[in-house]
Amino acid sequence: MKNSIVFILIVLALFSCKDVQNESKDNSNKPEQQALTMEQDSIPGITTAKLIAYENGLKAWDEVSEINFTFNVDRGDRHFERSFIWRPKSGDVVYMSSNDTVVFNRNLEMDSLQIRADKAFINDKYWLLAPFHLVWDHGKTLSEKANQIAPISKDTLDMITVTYGEEGGYTPGDAYDLYFGKDLIIKEWVFRKGNDSVPTMATTWEDYKDFNGLNIATMHQDSTGSFKLYFTNISVKK
Helix, strand or coil: CCCCCCCCCCCCCCCCCCCCCCEECCCCCCHHHHHHHHHHHCCCCCCHHHHHHHHCCHHHHCCCCEEEEEEEEEECCEEEEEEEEEECCCCEEEEECCCCEEEEECCCCCCHHHHHHHHHHHHHHHHHHHHHHHHHCCCEEEEEEEEEECCCCCCEEEEEEEEECCCCCCCCCCEEEEEECCCCCEEEEEEEHHHCCCCCEEEECEEEEEECCEEEEEEEECCCCCEEEEEEEEEEEC
């Protein structure tokens, strides 16, 4: 569905770069999570990407009929938000901002306004469900390194890098370094535009909550805390 995440200029260059009750989820060293990891790790051919995706609820995805969310960005005293209703089985999307409401189907031909809304949707959905894209996306390569220093916390974590091909998607060739713990939960990531060796953006992955089986990081912030990208109004229907 996505060959590369779209990091769009938001509100005059705000930044540049890509139905259950909300319930907090503590992902640190729970016995049942360790048991799940051991069970999955014994399956022949299982990859780290799949382990991360399943730990974040990929198994529950097949039952999802609709997901709603609001994508928010705060930088200094500026705030930006836009909301989506997405029905993944049909491909229907409703994009809502303060200026526009755009309805489109990702499986059908789109006009220029719908394409612009789809670019925003692809970007925001990637932030929301990046662990699943490790499995979903085509035209990518994956590599792994153990015991890497995370850019923000300086913790020692394992890292999986996803690099997208030079063709297809809205912004081909980008790369992402995802830092995760022994619990297979992403703690931080780095976006590198065009697979540059210099990071374009680094943020945390935190405030995980469970939404009908999907484990979603609802908050991302940079090392200063002055930039925050977060999700509200999340609901998942089956």
